[in-house]
Amino acid sequence: MKLRTVEEKLFQLLMIAATILIVTSLVVILVTVLVKGLPALRLSMITQIPKGGFYLGKEGGILNAILGSFYLAGGATILAILISLPIVIYFNVYASKGSVFVNLCRFSLDVLWGVPSIVFGAFGFTIMLFFGLRASLLGGIIAVALLILPVMSRAMDEVVKMVPRDLLNASYSLGATRLETSVKVVVRQALPGILTAVLIAFGRGIGDAASVIFTAGFTDAIPTSLMRPAATLPLAIFFQLGTPFPEVQERAYASALVLTIMILVISIVSRILTRSFTKHVIK
Amino acid sequence: MHLIRGLQDKLARISMLALALFAGLLVFLMAFGLFLRSRPILDSIPLMELLLSSSWHPLKGEFGLFPFLTGTVWVTGVSIVIAVPFSLLCAMYLAEYAPVSIREWVKPLVDLLAGIPSVVYGICGVLIIIPLIKDHLAPLFGSFSTGYSVLAGGVVLAVMVFPIIIHVCLEVFASVPYEVREASLALGATRWQTTKKVVLRKAMPGILAAFVLGLSRAFGETMAVLMVAGNVARVPRSLLDPAYPLPALIANNYGEMMSVPLYDSALLLASLLLLVVVLFFNVLSRLVLIRIERGIQ
Numbered sequence: 001m002k003l004r005t006v007e008e009k010l011f012q013l014l015m016i017a018a019t020i021l022i023v024t025s026l027v028v029i030l031v032t033v034l035v036k037g038l039p040a041l042r043l044s045m046i047t048q049i050p051k052g053g054f055y056l057g058k059e060g061g062i063l064n065a066i067l068g069s070f071y072l073a074g075g076a077t078i079l080a081i082l083i084s085l086p087i088v089i090y091f092n093v094y095a096s097k098g099s100v101f102v103n104l105c106r107f108s109l110d111v112l113w114g115v116p117s118i119v120f121g122a123f124g125f126t127i128m129l130f131f132g133l134r135a136s137l138l139g140g141i142i143a144v145a146l147l148i149l150p151v152m153s154r155a156m157d158e159v160v161k162m163v164p165r166d167l168l169n170a171s172y173s174l175g176a177t178r179l180e181t182s183v184k185v186v187v188r189q190a191l192p193g194i195l196t197a198v199l200i201a202f203g204r205g206i207g208d209a210a211s212v213i214f215t216a217g218f219t220d221a222i223p224t225s226l227m228r229p230a231a232t233l234p235l236a237i238f239f240q241l242g243t244p245f246p247e248v249q250e251r252a253y254a255s256a257l258v259l260t261i262m263i264l265v266i267s268i269v270s271r272i273l274t275r276s277f278t279k280h281v282i283k
Numbered sequence: 284m285h286l287i288r289g290l291q292d293k294l295a296r297i298s299m300l301a302l303a304l305f306a307g308l309l310v311f312l313m314a315f316g317l318f319l320r321s322r323p324i325l326d327s328i329p330l331m332e333l334l335l336s337s338s339w340h341p342l343k344g345e346f347g348l349f350p351f352l353t354g355t356v357w358v359t360g361v362s363i364v365i366a367v368p369f370s371l372l373c374a375m376y377l378a379e380y381a382p383v384s385i386r387e388w389v390k391p392l393v394d395l396l397a398g399i400p401s402v403v404y405g406i407c408g409v410l411i412i413i414p415l416i417k418d419h420l421a422p423l424f425g426s427f428s429t430g431y432s433v434l435a436g437g438v439v440l441a442v443m444v445f446p447i448i449i450h451v452c453l454e455v456f457a458s459v460p461y462e463v464r465e466a467s468l469a470l471g472a473t474r475w476q477t478t479k480k481v482v483l484r485k486a487m488p489g490i491l492a493a494f495v496l497g498l499s500r501a502f503g504e505t506m507a508v509l510m511v512a513g514n515v516a517r518v519p520r521s522l523l524d525p526a527y528p529l530p531a532l533i534a535n536n537y538g539e540m541m542s543v544p545l546y547d548s549a550l551l552l553a554s555l556l557l558l559v560v561v562l563f564f565n566v567l568s569r570l571v572l573i574r575i576e577r578g579i580q
Contacts, residue, residue, distance in 0.1 A: 008475040015376035018369045022449070023389060025442045026396045029407045036410065087306050090299035105307035107569060112310055114496065114565040115558060116503020118530045119313065122554035125537075126316045149306065177292040200398075207400030210505035210530070214537045234402040238506060241406060256406050263398050271391065 030260065037257025040250035046258065050220050050251065058247035062255050065236035067222050069259075071137060072230055073206035076144035077152075080201055083145070084153035085194070089182045092160045093168065106157065113150040118210040120147040125214040138226040140216025144205045152201035159193025160186060196270045203266040207259060209234030233259045314558060321552035324545050333552070339516045346549040348556075353518045354433075354526035358508060361437025361522065362501045366444040367494055373445070374452035379478050390453075397446035405510030408439040413511060421523055428523040431513030436526060439507050444497040451496055451572070455489030456482060458575050489575045492568035499564035503557050505530035529553050 044061050051060035087105070095102045124143025133139050163186050171181040187194065209232065217229030218239060233255045240252035324333070324346065336347030373393075377386050417430030459482050467477040483490070513525025514535060533550050540546040 004473050004476060008473045011372075011475045011479075012376075012380060015372045015380060018372035019376050019381075019389060021369060022373050022396070022445050023392055025445070026392055026399075028411065029396075029399060029403065029442075032407045032410055033403060036406075083302055083306065086295075086299040087303045090296075090303045094296050094299060101307075102303075105303050107573070108307045108310055110569050111562060111565045112306075114499055115310070115313070115561055116500075116505060116530060118503065118505040118533050119317075119554050119558045119561075122533060122551055123313045123316055126320050126551065129320070130316075146309065149309070153306065177288050179292045179295040180288070182295075203398055207398070207402075209400070209402050210534055213534050234400055234506065237402045237406060238510065241409065241510070252406070256403055259400060260403055263400065264395070267391075267395055267398055 033256050033260045036253040040254040041257055045254045062236055062251050064220055064222050064231040065233045065255055068230035069206050069233045072140045073202055075141040076205045077202045079145035080148050080152050087153050088156040088160050093178050093182045109150045109154050117147055117208050121211040121214045135217030135229045136227045137223045137230040140212045143211045143215040147211045148201040148205045151204050152197050155197035156194050159190045163189050192273050196273050199266050199270040203263055317551050317555040321548050321555050324548035324552055341543050341546045350516050350518050351527055351529045351532045355528040357433045357519050357526050358436040358528050359501045362440030363498050365441035370445045370448035374449045378453055378456035393446045393449050401506040404439055404443055404507040408511040412438050431525050432523045433519050433526045434522040436508045436512035439511050440501045444501050447500055448493045448497040451493035455486045459485045488571050492571040495564050495568040499561045503530055503561050505534050509534055
């Protein structure tokens with residue numbers, strides 16, 4: 001009798017300790033980024049491009065990486081929406097219920113979710129070799145779009161699945177085609193969830209470095225066309241942390257802070273979106 | 284008018300089907316593309332030699348991947364050994380013990396941990412874990428280490444894997460019917476006994492699937508490992524030795540690979556290996572999880 005109470009207490013203690021440890025690791029990460037990044041984050045840091053080369057030059061900021069990241073993740077997100085929205089509508093509106101093909105596609109997307117981003121980078125690189133492209137914004141956009149495709153389409157799929165069947169039937173009975181029903185009823189009904197999926201995918205895209213290291217390259221300049229290489233925040237962190245100069249390392253810390261703040265904002269906004277919009281959705 | 288609407292619908296159907304087909308086949312497309320590009324090296328050097336040779340001298344045309352494979356296995360192994368007990372305990376706490384208020388607070392934090400980019404993990408590894416190992420842990424064992432080691436890689440990866448294992452475990456625990464717990468508690472078992480002998484046993488396949496998903500994430504994680512593992516192309520002998528995992532090798536050499544013959548082919552073969560291993564793990568654990576999901580409905 002005594003032993004099992006001791007065991008109960010012991011394991012309860014261990015569980016709480018493990019939970020505290022995991023939450024602490026998050027806090028430690030955030031605090032480290034803040035403590036290192038805040039002193040480095042001056043106005044010139046986010047309004048100027050690095051001067052004298054990103055690896056050696058001690059002046060200037062990270063504007064190239066901030067804008068590059070936005071262009072790249074933004075382009076990739078748009079491309080991924082163009083692919084995943086039709087897929088998700090096909091899964092839930094067009095295909096017959098319990099279709100084997102749809103289930104296989106879902107399974108394939110789930111598996112794709114687990115594929116490491118470096119493999120997407122390598123695959124993007126083989127596509128670029130095939131088309132004779134050099135490291136460029138376009139190459140990066142393609143690789144990142146493929147990387148976030150599974151995240152986005154599976155997250156959209158989960159919300160579109162929830163749209164009540166009766167709503168679709170009501171639309172059909174008024175004479176609407178499936179396409180009209182999809183665009184005017186399904187997408188509108190699931191819009192908050194779709195936006196959340198888009199945000200999550202954007203966050204994944206903007207934070208990823210391994211998929212763009214081959215495909216987008218790195219540069220001091222702000223990209224002026226799709227064929228130019230583009231700098232990204234994660235790579236700005238990676239490259240500039242490796243230099244022996246404290247001034248250059250500061251740029252890495254500032255990039256880390258900017259990136260982390262973006263991720264935080266995205267995560268909070270998507271949470272608010274889910275909460276406040278689901279109130280008005282017909283259930 | 285009617286005809287046009289019908290036609291639009293047909294067109295939309297076909298293009299959507301085509302996109303769905305593309306997404307479904309993307310995995311195979313990736314494997315095929317990488318395979319085509321790694322053909323040149325597979326044609327000139329037998330696969331077994333590539334996998335088991337330790338000599339990595341691209342300029343001499345020697346591409347032994349063995350040090351990198353062992354590096355990956357070491358780092359992944361360490362991370363899983365650390366991550367499994369902590370994340371399982373945390374998931375058990377959140378699912379079985381914690382009051383709703385705590386659960387609702389901790390879950391978003393765990394999700395946030397999953398969203399942090401891997402380079403940020405890398406930075407924290409460099410700033411915190413590396414000095415810790417170099418100045419405190421290595422002297423404790425009377426050995427020297429730069430800090431950039433298997434252990435550092437393992438610790439950083441473990442933190443990255445926590446949220447994945449916890450997330451999947453929570454879903455699996457939620458799939459265990461509540462009545463089973465009540466029956467056990469009614470028989471006089473304590474909460475821990477119920478958790479250990481009833482919930483854990485019932486959830487075991489799903490928990491294993493969660494571990495395997497975590498494992499495959501650690502296996503392919505690139506940037507964080509690249510920043511802390513040391514990147515020395517030798518087979519590591521201890522936890523404090525540097526390692527050079529496969530993903531780090533790929534990411535580190537993109538610059539020079541086009542100027543050395545067969546180098547690009549060797550790196551793309553390495554990516555193909557990663558893809559195949561991760562696919563195997565993922566398919567396995569997803570199949571288990573689908574079974575569990577069907578069980579509830």
